[in-house]
Amino acid sequence: MARTVAELPSGTRLTDYISLGVLTKTFPLTTIQEILGRSGRASFRQRDLPAHVVVYYVIALALFMQSSYREVLRCLLEGIAWLLGPSAGVTVTGKSGISQARTRLGWEPLQQLHDEVVKPVAVAQTRGAWYRTWRLVSLDGSTLDVADEAANERAFTRPSASRGTSAFPQLRFVSVVENGTHVLFGTQVGSYRTSEVVLAKAVVGVLSSGMLCLADRLFYGFELWALACARGADLLWRMKKNIRLPCDTRLPDGSYLSTIYPTPADQRHRSHGVPVRVVEYRLDGVADADPLYRLLTTVLDPDAAPADDLAALYHERGEIETALDELKTHLRGARIVLRSKTPDLVKQEFYGLMLAHFAIRGLMHEAALKEACDPDRLSFLHAVRVVRRKLVTFGSIPPSGPAQVP
Numbered sequence: 001m002a003r004t005v006a007e008l009p010s011g012t013r014l015t016d017y018i019s020l021g022v023l024t025k026t027f028p029l030t031t032i033q034e035i036l037g038r039s040g041r042a043s044f045r046q047r048d049l050p051a052h053v054v055v056y057y058v059i060a061l062a063l064f065m066q067s068s069y070r071e072v073l074r075c076l077l078e079g080i081a082w083l084l085g086p087s088a089g090v091t092v093t094g095k096s097g098i099s100q101a102r103t104r105l106g107w108e109p110l111q112q113l114h115d116e117v118v119k120p121v122a123v124a125q126t127r128g129a130w131y132r133t134w135r136l137v138s139l140d141g142s143t144l145d146v147a148d149e150a151a152n153e154r155a156f157t158r159p160s161a162s163r164g165t166s167a168f169p170q171l172r173f174v175s176v177v178e179n180g181t182h183v184l185f186g187t188q189v190g191s192y193r194t195s196e197v198v199l200a201k202a203v204v205g206v207l208s209s210g211m212l213c214l215a216d217r218l219f220y221g222f223e224l225w226a227l228a229c230a231r232g233a234d235l236l237w238r239m240k241k242n243i244r245l246p247c248d249t250r251l252p253d254g255s256y257l258s259t260i261y262p263t264p265a266d267q268r269h270r271s272h273g274v275p276v277r278v279v280e281y282r283l284d285g286v287a288d289a290d291p292l293y294r295l296l297t298t299v300l301d302p303d304a305a306p307a308d309d310l311a312a313l314y315h316e317r318g319e320i321e322t323a324l325d326e327l328k329t330h331l332r333g334a335r336i337v338l339r340s341k342t343p344d345l346v347k348q349e350f351y352g353l354m355l356a357h358f359a360i361r362g363l364m365h366e367a368a369l370k371e372a373c374d375p376d377r378l379s380f381l382h383a384v385r386v387v388r389r390k391l392v393t394f395g396s397i398p399p400s401g402p403a404q405v406p
Helices: 020-026 029-039 051-063 069-084 095-105 108-117 150-156 196-206 222-230 264-269 307-331 343-371 380-389
Strands: 134-145 170-178 183-191 211-215 234-238 256-260 274-281 293-297
Touching: 020 051, 020 343, 029 051, 029 108, 051 069, 051 095, 051 108, 051 343, 069 095, 095 343, 108 343, 134 196, 134 307, 150 343, 170 196, 170 307, 170 343, 183 196, 183 307, 183 343, 196 222, 211 307, 222 234, 222 274, 234 307, 274 307, 293 307, 307 343, 307 380, 343 380
Parallel strands: 134 211, 211 234
Antiparallel strands: 134 170, 170 183, 234 293, 256 274, 274 293
C-alpha cells in the first residue's frame, strides 16, 4: 500500500510532535536497561543506535505510522540533541542501519517490557472501572494486516477471501482490557491460523482475584473456563445456545444454579462437575438483539451480584471493541499495514504499538483522576495528538548513558 505521507510537516520540531517524557515516564530507562541486560541485547559498545534508544524508537514508530522510518528517527534524535546539547553526538543513520539495529534488538525485549509494565491502572477513585468490589475486565481478540512479504505470509498466513486470499497476511492477537481505562494487557500474538481460544489459554494467566472477566460465547470451553477460574478471578461469559445447562436450583432473582462438566461422559456420570450460575434474558424492543442471551458466571450468590446487574454488565464487554478501535484506527491509522518485512520485526512493531497505546491510556487515566471524571469521557484521538506535540517535561533518552536529564 502506497504511503502518501513520508515526512512530518516542514519547520516542526520534535517538541511539537512527540513527547519523550510520556515514553520515559511510562517506560523508565532503568527498566529497559534491566530487561536488555537479562535478554543479552544490551549494547556493549557505542553505536549510532544503542539498544535502549531502539526500544524507544520502536514505540515512537507507533505514533507516526504514516511517516518514514528515517523521519521518525530524525525527530527522536533531534529531541535527544535538543535536551543534551550538541555534545550528545547522535546521528541519523540510513534505512539499512535502522533495520540492522532493530534486528539486533529483536522482538523479545519489547514483549518482556510489555509483560512487565503493561498492567491495569485503575485505582479506587477511577470511575467506571468497578462493579461493587470487582475490577471489570473483558477478553477478546482481533487481527492486523502485515506487509505483503513471502516471509510474513509463511509465518502469519492469509485469510481466505471470496476470490482466493486477502491482499495481506494477518497476525491474530488476544488481549484483556480493563473496561474502565481501556488498557489492553496480557496480550498474546500468533498467526492468523491460530485460534483466539488457543491464544486465550495464555492470556487468562493475567487474571487475578478481584477481577470480573467478561467474554463472548466464542471463548467458552471447559478447559479455558477452568484455566481462568484457577487464577482466582470471577467470570461472566456468554454461552452458546446448544450447550445443555439443566436447572439444579432456581434462585429468587430468576437465575439458576447448574453444573458444567469436562466431557459428555462426565456429564452422564455426573463426575468432575463444576457448579455455575446461569442468567437468561431477552432484550425486547432492541433492534438486532438475539432472541435469547444466556450467561454463565462463577458468582453463585444472587445477593452478591443480582441477575439484572449481570445482564447489564455483560454488555459492557463492548468496551474492548472501543479499545481495539483506538489501537487499529486512531493510533495505527485506518487501512495502514504494519510495515515490517520480517516476522521478527513484525512482532517487534506489534508490541511497540501495544506499548504506545498503554502510554497514551496511562496519560488519559491520570488526566481523568485530576478532573474527577470517567476516562471514557476523554477523547483518545485528542490524547494521541497531545502526545505528538507535547513539550518534553519528564526527561530524555540518553544516547549512551544511564543518566536522565530533567
